[in-house]
Amino acid sequence: MTTSSAGSAGPGDATGIRLHAPAPGWSLDSDVVVVGSGVAGLTVALRCAAAGAKVIVVTKAHLDDGSTRWAQGGIAAALGDGDTPAQHLDDTLVAGAGLCDEDAVRVLVTEGPDAVRRLIATGAHFDTDAAGTILLTREGGHHRRRIAHAGGDATGAEVSRALIAAVVDAGASHPQDPAADTAPVAAAAGTDTAAAAAAADDADASAEGSIEFVENALVLDLLTDAQGRTAGVSLHVMGAGARDGVGAVRAGAVVLATGGMGQVFSATTNPAVSTGDGVALALRAGAEVSDLEFVQFxxxxxxxxxxxxxxxxxxxxxxxxxxxxxxxxxxxxxxxxxxxxxxxxxxxxxxxxxxxxxxxxxxxxxxxxxxxxxxxxxxxxxxxxxxxxxxxxxxxxxxxxxxxxxxxYASGGVRTDLRGRTTVPGLYACGEVACTGVHGANRLASNSLLEGLVFAERIAADVMAGTRPAPGEPVPPAPADAPLLASEARYEVQRIMTAGAGVLRSADSLATAAGALERLHTAAVEAYDRDGKTAEPCVETWEATNLGLVARVLVAAARRREETRGCHWREDRPDRDDRDWRRHLVVRLTPHGTLDVRATDGPALPATRPGPLPAAVTPAAGIGDDGAAPTLRRTRP
Missing domain, CATH: 3.90.700.10 (Succinate dehydrogenase/fumarate reductase flavoprotein, catalytic domain)
Incomplete structure (x- = not known):
C-alpha cells in the first residue's frame, strides 16, 4: 500500500485478473448493456432506448428482486411549498460529514425534482391527498418534509413496478426465453403530448431503440478490446432456456447498476443477491473504487x-x-x-x-x-x-x-464523475454500486432512489452523445490464474466482517479482520499454486470470491482511515480529524492481486477522465423539456 496522492487510471490498466469460468458458449450484441434492474438500471435502459439504442439488461434474479423494491421510506426531492434545492443541498452536506462532492450534490438536488416528475409521468403513483397533492414526510437529517412515498411504506416496490411496466408494457423481450414476446421496444424522441406522439410516428426507423432482458444471470467480468476499451461483459445464466451457462454480451458501453454489497455482513437489510458483484468486477477490470469504508448501518x-x-x-x-x-x-x-x-x-x-x-x-x-x-x-x-x-x-x-x-447501504463504490463514467473507458456505474460523491461519509435518508434517477439520466445522455469511438472485438482473456474461494467461505467472510468491521471498529478489530481475510485468500492461492486446482466454478463460488474481494478493500480502507467520520466509527480514534482526514481513500486492485490504497490531496476526488466536464448535462433524447417521460411505442416487423 502507498500513501501517495490518488490519480485517475488510464486505458490498459486492467489487472488481468478474472473469475475462473468456462469460455462463453453464446453471445448477444447490443449498443449498451446494463447490469441490474433497479431504479438506476431501468432508468438508464429506458432513456437510452428512447434515444435509439439497442439495450440489453442483465439482472441477477427476476426483474424486481434487487434492492430498489425494499426501499420503504421514499424518495427525497424539494417538491413541497417553501422547500428549495439549496435547503436539500445543505442537509445532504451536513449528513455527508465533510466528504460530499458539492458539485455532485448540487446536480442531485437541482435536477432531482424534474427527475421525480418524469418518474411520475412514466407511471409511478405516489401517495397524495384528496386534492392530488403529493404527501411528503420527514426522515433523519432532513429539516423539512420532502420525502415522497408510495403505498405508505412501499415506495421502492412502486418505483420498481412502474419502471418494469414501462418496459414490459411497451414490448420488451426476454431473449433467454424462447417463448417470450420478441417484439422490441421502439422509443421515439419526444414527450407525451399529442403533437410529440405524431412526430414520433414519423421518426426515422434508425432512431428506434429496443430493450431486452436476460434474467437469472450473474455478471462475471468485463470484456475489453485491444485498446483497453469496454467491449461487453461475460455472464452466467442460471437455469435452462434458449441461452444458459456462460455467455457474453458485446457492447461499447457497460453500465453497472448492480446495487450494494450488504451480504458481506451476517445481518443486513439487503437482499441475498447483494454480493458486491459490480464493485468486484470493476476492481478486476482496473477501475478505482472510493469510500468503501463508509458502510451505513x-x-x-x-x-x-x-x-x-x-x-x-x-x-x-x-x-x-x-x-x-x-x-x-x-x-x-x-x-x-x-x-x-x-x-x-x-x-x-x-x-x-x-x-x-x-x-x-x-x-x-x-x-x-x-x-x-x-x-x-x-x-x-x-x-x-x-x-x-x-x-x-x-x-x-x-x-x-x-x-x-x-x-x-454502501456510501462508497466504483468511482465516477458527474456523467457516471468510471476510470475504465466505456464503463459506467450508477446507484449504490457507484461513488458519485453525493453521499460523502454518510448517505442522507431517501437520497438513494433520487441518485439512481438523476445519474442514470446523465449516463444515458453521455452514452448517447455519439462522441465515443466504437469498440473493437473483445480480446480473448488470458487463462484465469487467481483461484476461487469455496462456497462456504461466504459465511466465514460474513463472520469476520461482522466481528471486526461492523458498526464498532478499532485498530485491533480491523487488524484481526484483515489477517483472517488474508488467510482465506492466501490459502486459496497456495492450494492453486500447489496443485493447480481451485473451487468449482459456480454461482456460489463466484459470489464468495466477490465478497472476499470487496471485504478486503473495505477493511484496508477502514484501517487506513484513523478517525471517526460519518458511518465509519473507530473506537480507538473517536474524533473527526479534518486536518489529516478530510480526504478520500481510492483503492485499486493490482495485477498481483494486492490492493493499492491511496489518499486524495483533499475532499475533492480526482477526475476520472481528462478534459473539462460541464456542470449540467442535457437529459437524453426522448425526455421533454417540460419534464415528461419519453413516449414508447410498440412495433412489430
Whole structure:
C-alpha cells in the first residue's frame, strides 16, 4: 500500500485478473448493456432506448428482486411549498460529514425534482391527498418534509413496478426465453403530448431503440478490446432456456447498476443477491473504487435475536419521521439531548446513539415506540412494516419494537464523475454500486432512489452523445490464474466482517479482520499454486470470491482511515480529524492481486477522465423539456 496522492487510471490498466469460468458458449450484441434492474438500471435502459439504442439488461434474479423494491421510506426531492434545492443541498452536506462532492450534490438536488416528475409521468403513483397533492414526510437529517412515498411504506416496490411496466408494457423481450414476446421496444424522441406522439410516428426507423432482458444471470467480468476499451461483459445464466451457462454480451458501453454489497455482513437489510458483484468486477477490470469504508448501518432494523443472519426486516426512518421515539428498556428517550433533531438526527449519529446505549445498559437492542400512532395509522401509513412485525410475533400497535443497527447501504463504490463514467473507458456505474460523491461519509435518508434517477439520466445522455469511438472485438482473456474461494467461505467472510468491521471498529478489530481475510485468500492461492486446482466454478463460488474481494478493500480502507467520520466509527480514534482526514481513500486492485490504497490531496476526488466536464448535462433524447417521460411505442416487423 502507498500513501501517495490518488490519480485517475488510464486505458490498459486492467489487472488481468478474472473469475475462473468456462469460455462463453453464446453471445448477444447490443449498443449498451446494463447490469441490474433497479431504479438506476431501468432508468438508464429506458432513456437510452428512447434515444435509439439497442439495450440489453442483465439482472441477477427476476426483474424486481434487487434492492430498489425494499426501499420503504421514499424518495427525497424539494417538491413541497417553501422547500428549495439549496435547503436539500445543505442537509445532504451536513449528513455527508465533510466528504460530499458539492458539485455532485448540487446536480442531485437541482435536477432531482424534474427527475421525480418524469418518474411520475412514466407511471409511478405516489401517495397524495384528496386534492392530488403529493404527501411528503420527514426522515433523519432532513429539516423539512420532502420525502415522497408510495403505498405508505412501499415506495421502492412502486418505483420498481412502474419502471418494469414501462418496459414490459411497451414490448420488451426476454431473449433467454424462447417463448417470450420478441417484439422490441421502439422509443421515439419526444414527450407525451399529442403533437410529440405524431412526430414520433414519423421518426426515422434508425432512431428506434429496443430493450431486452436476460434474467437469472450473474455478471462475471468485463470484456475489453485491444485498446483497453469496454467491449461487453461475460455472464452466467442460471437455469435452462434458449441461452444458459456462460455467455457474453458485446457492447461499447457497460453500465453497472448492480446495487450494494450488504451480504458481506451476517445481518443486513439487503437482499441475498447483494454480493458486491459490480464493485468486484470493476476492481478486476482496473477501475478505482472510493469510500468503501463508509458502510451505513441503518439504526432501526427489527431485532430477531443475536444469532439472526441474512436479510433482516427494516423499520423505516419514516416511522421516526412521523413521531416514533427511541427508548431503552426503562422507557428513557436516550436520543434527546444528543442532537438537535433527537431521533431524526442523521443515521450515523442515531446508530452510534443506539450502540452507546446498548453498551451502557448491557442490552442487545433498543426499542422504537410508536404505540401512540394507533391501529388505523399503522395499517394505513406503514402496512408493510406492520405485517413484518406481526409475522415475527411483535404488534407495534400495543408494544415497542425491538431494534438494532444492521448493514444497510454502501456510501462508497466504483468511482465516477458527474456523467457516471468510471476510470475504465466505456464503463459506467450508477446507484449504490457507484461513488458519485453525493453521499460523502454518510448517505442522507431517501437520497438513494433520487441518485439512481438523476445519474442514470446523465449516463444515458453521455452514452448517447455519439462522441465515443466504437469498440473493437473483445480480446480473448488470458487463462484465469487467481483461484476461487469455496462456497462456504461466504459465511466465514460474513463472520469476520461482522466481528471486526461492523458498526464498532478499532485498530485491533480491523487488524484481526484483515489477517483472517488474508488467510482465506492466501490459502486459496497456495492450494492453486500447489496443485493447480481451485473451487468449482459456480454461482456460489463466484459470489464468495466477490465478497472476499470487496471485504478486503473495505477493511484496508477502514484501517487506513484513523478517525471517526460519518458511518465509519473507530473506537480507538473517536474524533473527526479534518486536518489529516478530510480526504478520500481510492483503492485499486493490482495485477498481483494486492490492493493499492491511496489518499486524495483533499475532499475533492480526482477526475476520472481528462478534459473539462460541464456542470449540467442535457437529459437524453426522448425526455421533454417540460419534464415528461419519453413516449414508447410498440412495433412489430
Amino acid at each position: 441503518h439504526p432501526t432494523v427489527l431485532w430477531l435475536g443475536a444469532d439472526a443472519e441474512g436479510q433482516q426486516p427494516l423499520v423505516s426512518e419514516a416511522v421516526r419521521g412521523e413521531g416514533a421515539h427511541l427508548i431503552d428498556a426503562e422507557g428513557v428517550r436516550f436520543m434527546v439531548g444528543q442532537h438537535e433533531l433527537a431521533e431524526l438526527a442523521p443515521r450515523d449519529i442515531v446508530a452510534k446513539g443506539i450502540m452507546r446505549r446498548m453498551q451502557e445498559t448491557g442490552a442487545e437492542h433498543m426499542y422504537l415506540d410508536a404505540r401512540h400512532f394507533g391501529a388505523r395509522m399503522w395499517a394505513e401509513r406503514f402496512p408493510t412494516i406492520l405485517a413484518a412485525c406481526r409475522a415475527h410475533g411483535i404488534d407495534p400497535v400495543t408494544e415497542p419494537i425491538p431494534v438494532a443497527p444492521a448493514a444497510h
